[in-house]
Amino acid sequence: MSQQRQVITNRVAFLEQKIPAYASVLGISVLIAIWEVVCQLEIVPPLFLPAPSAIVMAGWEMTVSGELFSNLFASLYRILGGYAIGATIGIIVGLALGFSRWADAIFSPIVYSIYPIPKIALLPLIILWLGIGELPKVVIIALGVFFPVVINTFSGVKNVDPMLIKAAVTFGSNHFNVIRKVILPGSLPMIFAGLKLSAGTSLLLLVAAEMIAAQEGIGSMVLHYGNLMITNKLMVGVLVLSLLGLLFNKTLQWIERKLVPWK
Amino acid sequence: MRIVIENVGKTFVDTKKHEVTALTNINFSIEEQEFVVLVGPSGCGKSTLLNIVGGLMSPTSGSVYFEGMAASDKKPSLGIVFQEIALFPWRTVYENVIFGLEEQGISKQEQQDKGKHYIDMVGLTGFENSYPKQLSGGMKQRAGIARALAIEPDLLLMDEPFSALDAQTRTLMQEELLTIWNRTKLSTLYVTHNIQEAVYLADRVIVLSRHPGQIKEIIHIDLPKIGRDKDEYRVQFEQYADQIWQLIRQDAQDALKEG
Numbered sequence A: 001m002s003q004q005r006q007v008i009t010n011r012v013a014f015l016e017q018k019i020p021a022y023a024s025v026l027g028i029s030v031l032i033a034i035w036e037v038v039c040q041l042e043i044v045p046p047l048f049l050p051a052p053s054a055i056v057m058a059g060w061e062m063t064v065s066g067e068l069f070s071n072l073f074a075s076l077y078r079i080l081g082g083y084a085i086g087a088t089i090g091i092i093v094g095l096a097l098g099f100s101r102w103a104d105a106i107f108s109p110i111v112y113s114i115y116p117i118p119k120i121a122l123l124p125l126i127i128l129w130l131g132i133g134e135l136p137k138v139v140i141i142a143l144g145v146f147f148p149v150v151i152n153t154f155s156g157v158k159n160v161d162p163m164l165i166k167a168a169v170t171f172g173s174n175h176f177n178v179i180r181k182v183i184l185p186g187s188l189p190m191i192f193a194g195l196k197l198s199a200g201t202s203l204l205l206l207v208a209a210e211m212i213a214a215q216e217g218i219g220s221m222v223l224h225y226g227n228l229m230i231t232n233k234l235m236v237g238v239l240v241l242s243l244l245g246l247l248f249n250k251t252l253q254w255i256e257r258k259l260v261p262w263k
Numbered sequence B: 001m002r003i004v005i006e007n008v009g010k011t012f013v014d015t016k017k018h019e020v021t022a023l024t025n026i027n028f029s030i031e032e033q034e035f036v037v038l039v040g041p042s043g044c045g046k047s048t049l050l051n052i053v054g055g056l057m058s059p060t061s062g063s064v065y066f067e068g069m070a071a072s073d074k075k076p077s078l079g080i081v082f083q084e085i086a087l088f089p090w091r092t093v094y095e096n097v098i099f100g101l102e103e104q105g106i107s108k109q110e111q112q113d114k115g116k117h118y119i120d121m122v123g124l125t126g127f128e129n130s131y132p133k134q135l136s137g138g139m140k141q142r143a144g145i146a147r148a149l150a151i152e153p154d155l156l157l158m159d160e161p162f163s164a165l166d167a168q169t170r171t172l173m174q175e176e177l178l179t180i181w182n183r184t185k186l187s188t189l190y191v192t193h194n195i196q197e198a199v200y201l202a203d204r205v206i207v208l209s210r211h212p213g214q215i216k217e218i219i220h221i222d223l224p225k226i227g228r229d230k231d232e233y234r235v236q237f238e239q240y241a242d243q244i245w246q247l248i249r250q251d252a253q254d255a256l257k258e259g
Helices: A024-039 A051-063 A067-099 A101-114 A119-130 A134-158 A162-170 A175-212 A218-227 A232-259 B047-054 B092-095 B099-104 B108-121 B136-148 B167-184 B195-201 B231-258
Strands: B001-012 B019-032 B035-039 B063-065 B080-081 B153-161 B188-192 B204-209 B213-218
Touching: A024 B204, A051 A067, A051 A232, A067 A101, A067 A134, A067 A175, A067 A218, A067 A232, A101 A134, A119 A134, A134 A175, A134 B188, A162 B019, A162 B080, A162 B188, A175 A218, A175 A232, A218 A232, B001 B047, B019 B047, B019 B213, B035 B047, B035 B195, B047 B153, B047 B188, B080 B136, B092 B099, B092 B108, B092 B136, B099 B108, B099 B136, B108 B136, B136 B153, B167 B195, B188 B195, B195 B231, B204 B231, B213 B231
Parallel strands: B035 B188, B035 B204, B080 B153, B153 B188
Antiparallel strands: B001 B019, B001 B063, B204 B213
């Protein structure tokens, strides 16, 4: 006699479904393939949308001539300089605001009233102050990075468990050590959220500043080829910006994993 | 060295601007190598009292002092084991245990020796490099205890250290704590609402009542320190527990009604 039975199976298996590694490249490969086909069939004129292969060719040409790298290095110098300055000052000021109620009361209204200004609107003023050299571009990027980092660091500090501060004080920590050993590591996850947020902002400000006033740089290169209607070289610039953003984010993620292994 | 709690009182101002007396007229002392347990119903201010003794809160009146220590001597060290455990999540077990030693500025070598010694004492050898997140509740609190013991404090304070643990782990941890305590013999102030725990651990039990929090009675537990759970002491053990329960019962019922 065959027994009747009802097997209970895992009804939430979809929550832990295994996805093969190729899936993440699938979407982007298909997109590029369609793009290439559309261009090869000349459905869209190459002036409006050059084929991926044409962009790669143009990129190779520009690499060989050295044009790409001289522009890239000019941009990297500005963005890394501005980012480093803005992030460092942002973290320090954020920690100070979070730790000292006096600093919070005096400086927070200032920070919050400058924060909503689109920083690019300040560029003409900054050029007036600092001239048209490298400095105003670095400064405008630093400004754009500074605010998100300050605000995130500040709320990170405020979210540190007061119990941990009490524990540290009990075991003999002075104020400086409380900041260094408790408040700083405790707010690191929030600080990184701010750093990632401002990575995008810094790229935006870089391109905008270079389009307004620069001889060299990815932003001015894109604008230049746009004016000349050489679209495939323009797209090389866009591609480089996309890669730059990706690289920026990956680097931050890597640093975060190194510095926040306990999460 | 004795720790004296003299005329300590604490009043809070509540949200409706009323003065609430949390503690009043608290007088007792902790002798050298004595294990004192504060027990009372919820809301009797026992944690407040421990915070005052631990220097995490100032009393409204009275004072807490170490007798036989000149003001010029180095500050007495306090080791606190928190109810919330309060391990630093970004530090490994080892780094948490040596935190207090770091702050004392002793040599790296000494930090290592003491760290290793106390990690071994609480049975966490092999977990030195784990982060708190990777440990079970019981193991976290062992690390918390090791951190407090490592500085070899003049007074050890424990604020319901096992209340977050399950009943089985809790029983085991109580046994372990006794074993450890017998090796270190630190003057200890321990807060709990668990009467069995109080009778099991204490040299003296201080029973607090609520509204306002004050000492209702101080009971010497006249049993050998080790092995109170043996059959031969069962009757006496239960008598002590019952005596304390009768003192607390009414207050505990009132506390329940107030929610």
